[in-house]
Amino acid sequence: MKNIVTKLKSFPRDTRRDLGNYLIVVAAFLLMQAALGGGLISNSMEGLLVPICAYVVMAISLTLTVGILGELSLGHGGFMSVGAFVGVFFSMATQNSIPSDGMRLFLAFVAGTVAAGVVGLLIGIPVLRLRGDYLAIVTLAFGEIIKNVLNVLYVGVDANGIHVAISDEKALHLAEDGRVIIAGALGISGGRKLATFVIGFVLVLVALFIVQNLVRSRAGRAIMSIRDNRIAAEAMGINVTKYKLMAFSISAALAGAAGVLYGHNYSALQAGKFNYNMSIQVLLFVVLGGMTSLRGAMIAAVVLTVLPEMLRGLEDYRMLIYAIVLIAVMIFNQSPQLIQWRARMAEKLPKFGRKKEKEAK
Amino acid sequence: MDFIKYLITGISLGSVYAIIALGYTMVYGIAKMLNFAHGDVIMVGGYMTFIFMNSLGMPAILAVLGAMVVCTVLGIVIERVAYKPLREASSLAVLITAIGVSYLLQNLALIIWGSTPKSFPSVVSIDPIVLPGGITISGETIVTVVVSALIMIGLTLFINKSKLGHAMQAVAEDKGAAQLMGINVNATISITFAIGSALAAVAGALLCSSYPLLQPTTGAMPGIRAFVAAVFGGIGSIPGAMLGGVLLGIIESLTKAYISTELSDAVVFAMLIVVLLVKPTGLLGKKISEKV
Numbered sequence: 340m341k342n343i344v345t346k347l348k349s350f351p352r353d354t355r356r357d358l359g360n361y362l363i364v365v366a367a368f369l370l371m372q373a374a375l376g377g378g379l380i381s382n383s384m385e386g387l388l389v390p391i392c393a394y395v396v397m398a399i400s401l402t403l404t405v406g407i408l409g410e411l412s413l414g415h416g417g418f419m420s421v422g423a424f425v426g427v428f429f430s431m432a433t434q435n436s437i438p439s440d441g442m443r444l445f446l447a448f449v450a451g452t453v454a455a456g457v458v459g460l461l462i463g464i465p466v467l468r469l470r471g472d473y474l475a476i477v478t479l480a481f482g483e484i485i486k487n488v489l490n491v492l493y494v495g496v497d498a499n500g501i502h503v504a505i506s507d508e509k510a511l512h513l514a515e516d517g518r519v520i521i522a523g524a525l526g527i528s529g530g531r532k533l534a535t536f537v538i539g540f541v542l543v544l545v546a547l548f549i550v551q552n553l554v555r556s557r558a559g560r561a562i563m564s565i566r567d568n569r570i571a572a573e574a575m576g577i578n579v580t581k582y583k584l585m586a587f588s589i590s591a592a593l594a595g596a597a598g599v600l601y602g603h604n605y606s607a608l609q610a611g612k613f614n615y616n617m618s619i620q621v622l623l624f625v626v627l628g629g630m631t632s633l634r635g636a637m638i639a640a641v642v643l644t645v646l647p648e649m650l651r652g653l654e655d656y657r658m659l660i661y662a663i664v665l666i667a668v669m670i671f672n673q674s675p676q677l678i679q680w681r682a683r684m685a686e687k688l689p690k691f692g693r694k695k696e697k698e699a700k
Numbered sequence: 701m702d703f704i705k706y707l708i709t710g711i712s713l714g715s716v717y718a719i720i721a722l723g724y725t726m727v728y729g730i731a732k733m734l735n736f737a738h739g740d741v742i743m744v745g746g747y748m749t750f751i752f753m754n755s756l757g758m759p760a761i762l763a764v765l766g767a768m769v770v771c772t773v774l775g776i777v778i779e780r781v782a783y784k785p786l787r788e789a790s791s792l793a794v795l796i797t798a799i800g801v802s803y804l805l806q807n808l809a810l811i812i813w814g815s816t817p818k819s820f821p822s823v824v825s826i827d828p829i830v831l832p833g834g835i836t837i838s839g840e841t842i843v844t845v846v847v848s849a850l851i852m853i854g855l856t857l858f859i860n861k862s863k864l865g866h867a868m869q870a871v872a873e874d875k876g877a878a879q880l881m882g883i884n885v886n887a888t889i890s891i892t893f894a895i896g897s898a899l900a901a902v903a904g905a906l907l908c909s910s911y912p913l914l915q916p917t918t919g920a921m922p923g924i925r926a927f928v929a930a931v932f933g934g935i936g937s938i939p940g941a942m943l944g945g946v947l948l949g950i951i952e953s954l955t956k957a958y959i960s961t962e963l964s965d966a967v968v969f970a971m972l973i974v975v976l977l978v979k980p981t982g983l984l985g986k987k988i989s990e991k992v
Contacts, residue, residue, distance in 0.1 A: 411792055413799075465977050472734040473976060475795055476927060480969030487966045505960075615920075619803060626796055659811060662804035666782055666797055673793035674785040 357551045360634050364547065367641075368540045375536075383648060391644050392539025393601040396546045398624040398636035400593035403550050405622070406631035407559070408586040409566030410467070411475040413618050414482030415594050418455045420613035422595025423602030424489060424521065426451030427530050430603065431520050432496050434531075444533045448542075448599050455595020458485070459588040467583045482618060489610035494521040526609035527602075534603035542600055543637075546593050550633060553589065562586045616658075623665050629672070704835055706957040707950060712841040712910060714949020715848035719903040720926035721933065721941035722855060723896030729872045729936035730892045733791065736798035737778060739923015740805035741897050745771045745904030746914050747813060750820055760823040767901040775897025776890050784886070802920075809916035817915040820908035840910045847906065851899065852942045859938065868892060872936070921965070925952070928972040934985020943983060 347355060371388065374380050397419060404412045430447040437443040466477045493504045497517025504510035508519055521527055553559045561582045564572040573579050602608050624643060628635025647657045671677055720742060727735045745767045752763035782801050786794045826839030859865035870878040871888045879885050907922060908914050925948060933944025948968065955964045975982065 665800035
């Protein structure tokens with residue numbers, strides 16, 4: 340035991356922090372499992388467990404784009420919907436050919452993640468050449484385009500394969516045995532709820548593993564250097580477009596995976612669910628978490644999903660409170676004057692933490 | 701004949717976009733920020749006009765003027781409270797705050813006025829003109845086009861001839877140098893927001909007169925489309941905003957008529973992406989080189 344502790348202490352701080360994140364996720368999972376076993380969780384809260392996992396993965400994904408890459412994406416809801424639709428479509432279309440639920444869900448995850456990643460890559464190629472505000476507005480535009488297209492998309496399967504049409508069901512020309520799976524604005528209905536809390540938990544761990552390892556790698560340092568100073572990074576020979584695309588498409592793929600999880604938790608799925616509000620809500624997780632902190636974003640995602648459930652009476656004011664919190668946190672954390680003021684206040688306070696730092700030096 | 705009808709609808713819609721785009725372009729030119737909440741100021745302008753006309757029984761002109769006053773104050777308050785503390789912060793921080801403000805306005809409106817759409821009485825009482833060939837041009841169309849043309853001429857004169865306009869140009873060019881020349885930068889930025897918000901109120905009243913459904917999300921999509929128009933015409937340029945707005949309105953109207961209603965937004969956004977890739981400065985914008 341003592342051995343492990345000394346070994347842990349010998350790790351660099353970042354590594355310890357990363358390991359801490361896994362520990363927190365595992366501990367939270369075990370705690371919830373124990374509470375579930377003891378019957379301490381209400382029904383409505385139990386129904387939230389899978390969406391919470393999906394939101395946590397979304398928070399991890401957007402932290403990669405906003406915090407690590409330093410670009411604002413307002414279209415993450417769009418990537419999520421691509422993942423959800425492709426994933427759920429896959430598992431419904433192969434219902435008869437792949438009998439094992441687990442295998443089908445796994446392949447659905449692969450399909451949804453890859454689809455969202457590819458969409459992210461395709462969108463990223465033109466979009467990432469833009470900077471700042473333009474990029475944000477274009478990602479928003481793409482989110483809306485994805486939603487619009489999904490709203491008019493009809494897809495069905497029969498013995499001859501997959502039929503796609505935009506406009507209406509009749510245009511699909513399905514054979515007798517065919518069935519419509521995606522029905523335009525009505526979306527997908529009659530899906531089976533394959534997602535469980537355990538699967539959600541595993542997905543969170545995988546997403547965390549991917550992003551944390553990316554951040555601490557050579558590629559991750561390149562990405563962060565682009566965020567901190569693009570021109571200097573370029574001068575150091577870093578291929579800006581390549582690394583931006585890399586971070587963006589990984590982030591999109593993770594959002595797609597979150598979508599697959601989310602989609603398999605409901606029997607009906609409409610593109611309208613993944614609207615602008617969804618993208619803003621995820622952005623709020625990231626901002627509240629401190630922009631660059633994965634741990635913060637995960638905690639914010641959990642708290643902001645659970646809190647409204649507990650404060651049912653405030654349902655009408657939830658979005659309003661979100662908006663005020665978003666503005667207040669932004670000003671408090673980012674205003675140069677306030678940052679200075681906070682530094683002055685911190686000096687006046689009794690110095691607990693800082694003594695240690697001095698000794699360490 | 702149908703084509704001309706759609707063209708006229710497009711020009712009318714485009715003129716409203718142009719007025720909204722002017723607000724974006726001015727604020728972007730001076731504060732170098734994308735005022736995401738601009739679209740929602742339009743919505744507030746619409747509601748204010750509605751209240752002044754319906755509940756207080758004011759004549760249309762006075763109602764619009766009243767809405768302009770309310771929106772001007774709102775614009776200044778938003779700038780002072782939310783954007784000013786972040787003036788030296790990163791553009792990402794300002795953008796996220798602006799999104800927060802937009803969200804705040806929408807949800808405040810939702811709580812105050814509810815989500816049920818209100819049917820907006822037209823502010824225009826001019827009779828439609830019937831052209832030979834059976835084409836009617838509605839009073840709303842005439843007023844919208846005339847008002848937006850007047851606004852553009854007025855703004856161009858204001859910016860090029862008045863002292864305040866020169867101050868705005870100076871602040872847009874270089875904030876620090878403008879301050880050294882004795883220009884009150886904070887006041888100039890506030891005035892820009894005030895003008896933009898007053899224009900948004902006019903746009904709100906005109907938009908709701910042509911499309912008489914008023915709800916908390918009324919301003920969001922037109923706001924984003926108008927931003928596309930501003931970028932299309934070249935952000936920072938007043939004639940550009942006008943040109944971009946009208947072109948966008950025509951494209952949207954023709955898309956709805958000949959391609960698909962559901963996909964009209966997709967076409968508009970796809971156009972934005974193409975413009976940004978081919979000519980990032982827009983049709984009439986000037987290129988700004990990046991300083992290290």
